[in-house]
Amino acid sequence: FTFGANSPNYCIVNSSIMEGQLESQVTEISQTPGIVGVICTDKQGLSLAAQGTLKSSAAGIVAGLASQANSLKMGTGDDDKPTVVVEFDTGNIMIKSQERSTLAVHKV
Amino acid sequence: INSTHFSIDLMEEGLQSMLKRLLPTVDGLQCILVCDRDGVIIVEVHTDDLPPAIVKPIFMGTFAIASEQASKLGVGKNSSVISYYSGHQVIQCNYLPLVLTFVAKVDANTGMLFALEEDLRDSVNQLRDLIGVS
DSSP states (O other), X not given: OBOOTTSTTOOBOOTTSTTHHHXXXXXXXXXSTTEEEEEEEETTSOXXXXXXXXXXXXXXXXXXXXXXXXXXXXXXXXXXXXXXXXXXXXXXXXXXXXXXXXXXXXXX | OHHHHHHHHHHHHHHHHHHHHHGGGSTTEEEEEEEETTOOEEEEEEOTTSOGGGSOHHHHTHHHHHHHHHTTSSSOOOOEEEEEOSXXXXXXXXXXXXXXXXXXXXXXXXXXXXXXXXXHHHHHHHHHHHHHHO
């Protein structure tokens, strides 16, 4: 599907390719007002999808931060993983991990 | 020539202490080493729990061959090879004639190891240039 061809956020996502569904979800998130970067990583810190200000090179650090925060084990169970918020003067990066992946969003 | 050799000794000591300082920064990282294309180790740091059988010239020396072959796939020069084994992962980075190698547990953060490689890039390039001079 395409977003308005004349809009500055124009992009084409081919949902028939293997990672199409993930790419379309990441694109949808990145088009939310205020969101300037999105990255999805696996448990090994390798980038699955990255858009905007969050580049693939940040994947390891994003996954590492989530893993280190989770090691505090302050949650009520294995499924209760913390949300890490990294604050900058210009915005925040929010990192949330699930069982096999980690998602980070850069919001200004 | 004498001053170059002196610089190499200084460089190696500086690099070794840098590697020793960086080794504990990634969970599961067990070894960082720099070797030549034949697997001869130039600088190495490792934790006590590293199985000695992993760091062998015959194992390290295969990267140069594999990297040169991988560079012929038509997508550009090969920069690194990640190998996952049942208990360990090995990341080898192309600085030919030097090879920068990380050995870590299989569940270690591979992305963080690549971030570490960026921190070491300038130092390994300097070592490569020094060795090239001598």
